Amino acid sequence: MTDPASALTIVPPEQPLVGRVVLPGSKSITNRMLLIAALAHGTSRLTGALKSDDTIHMAAALRQLGVAVEEPDATSFVVTATGELQPSDAPLFLGNAGTAMRFLTAAAATIRGTTVLDGDAHMRKRPIAPLVEALRRMGVAADAPTSCPPVTVAGTGLSGGRVVVDAGLSSQYVSALLIAAACAEAPVEIALAGGDIGARGYIDLTLAAMARFGGEVAPMGETGWRVEPTGYRAAEAMVEPDASAATYLWAAETLTGGKIDIGLSADRFSQPDAKAQALIAAYPQMPATIDGSQMQDAVPTLAVLAAFNAQPVRFTGIANLRVKECDRIRALATELNRIRPGLAEEQGDDLVIHGDPDLVGQTLPTSIETYADHRIAMAFALAGLKIAGIRILDPGCVAKTYPGYWDALASLGVRLLPDT
Incomplete structure (x- = not known):
């Protein structure tokens, strides 16, 4: 079989x-923790993790961005990083992994260089414009001509500030910004346009993963968050x-x-x-x-x-x-x-x-x-x-x-x- x-x-x-x-293991938690571990300084170990097409695409992309990602067994990742992602000359190919595409699009803003993110034919039909528009409002040069991947991000770092994001299509746009915001130069306030969100429970998963690696986020009412520019610390974590x-x-x-x-x-x-x-x-x-x-x-x-x-x-x-x-x-x-x-x-x-x-x-x-x-x-x-x-x-x-x-x-x- x-x-x-x-x-x-x-x-x-x-x-x-x-x-x-x-x-x-949970795909949602594995991909959140893989990226956060890649943004942390030091060596992190994830156990109980999922090895599937989606997480394999995420791990491969992180390796392209200068992160050491080892797989000592069928359910573990060992991630060693400097706290900063490095530019990749080649586009990041993410198949149809939606979490990887959205999360890495925001993370690419922290890279000092241009990153191209692409996927398969199915991914090229999945909307990403609300996230790209939010990044632009944060001063990031980001472009997705079809409103779907491929996406080009010319990163110079995140400066901080306030951004409003339309999460009506996907809570992943919010999670992507939350994860990247911890690596900004100053606090970032993230608010929902109209207070509408797809699946709030997944935001909670993101906040829990960030906290596990030292991220500090405070709620601002029911539809906003303030992320402190703490960066992340390496950690050991079990994936549910x-x-x-x-x-x-x-x-x-x-x-x-x-x-x-x-x-x-x-x-x-x-x-x-x-x-x-x-x-x-x-x-x-x-x-x-x-x-x-x-x-x-x-x-x-x-x-x-x-x-x-x-x-x-x-x-x-x-x-x-x-x-x-x-x-x-x-x-x-x-x-x-x-x-x-x-x-x-x-x-x-x-x-x-x-x-x-x-x-x-x-x-x-x-x-x-x-x-x-x-x-x-x-x-x-x-x-x-x-x-x-x-x-x-x-x-x-x-x-x-x-x-x-x-x-x-x-x-x-x-x-x-x-x-x-």
Whole structure:
């Protein structure tokens, strides 16, 4: 299962899924800590970290910027840095790693030189203009002609001051500025335009990671922060398991009446997606309306689970899903309707799932297009636990954040039939 074929057909298990799965480390926390460690002076060690496409791109880019990043084992990074990133003659290629692109765009302002950041075809469709505009207001020469990558940043250091950023599309713009601001020459005040933010829980992850490496940030009301120019100190840090990955296993457990031990309970996670566990536990009586704004990466899991719910479910607060690795609202509606026409519909930026418990046990041969999006692939595998004939195209795209996903399902007794 380590190198899946061009497609995998999920065979519905005849028994509850029971077993233990070791979750990968959090992608969100790993990439935050990698960059902060690279901005720190000294040697930092990250344990329990994720090794996936997204974090590999971040580590490779940091090496280009003069940082020593070693990988002594499968879940550790050792980062040795001087506290200053160095210019790179070659562009930084970041694939479709959104966190790496946004965080490094802001960090490039601290580099005394020009940095070009680029990605694959999917990344070149992901908006970054609000972050570029915020950097310009801070006096940084930054340019993204298409409002998406590639981005060019002519860094001369951050001078400090106040900046207002539009975080309506992504909280990552705020996190990027927060992380870089600790390396400014003077305090930086960051405020939200209109007070709107995508997923505030991820800001909290950023603040916690900064504090672990000596960053000092004070809140300014509900929608602002003051970052002191402390720089960062090297540290040892443990990366929490990935809560978004946990949602697939919680849902698999619930759908099959099984018992899957992932090593810690939902209330032990600091990541916002862990809040999805309570909604998963409510199945097959999930609430009629679910606000997905603070658990955005869990929405694909919840949407596929809702297909079997006893009543329709409307997902609100999810407009940001249109600018993820793909338009996830459109993808979820399209692929659920491949399984059965009328199962889902888009209503503006809401997604309505017309749950039907009678789908359980049916044979509905369906090839699921995954749009090179790991979360679409992993979520629709759950449909295959209850419906025969679900075939996941491009299953290897899960390597973006959870390379061992198919192995984990197989270890629980799920049969996966690769195309031959």
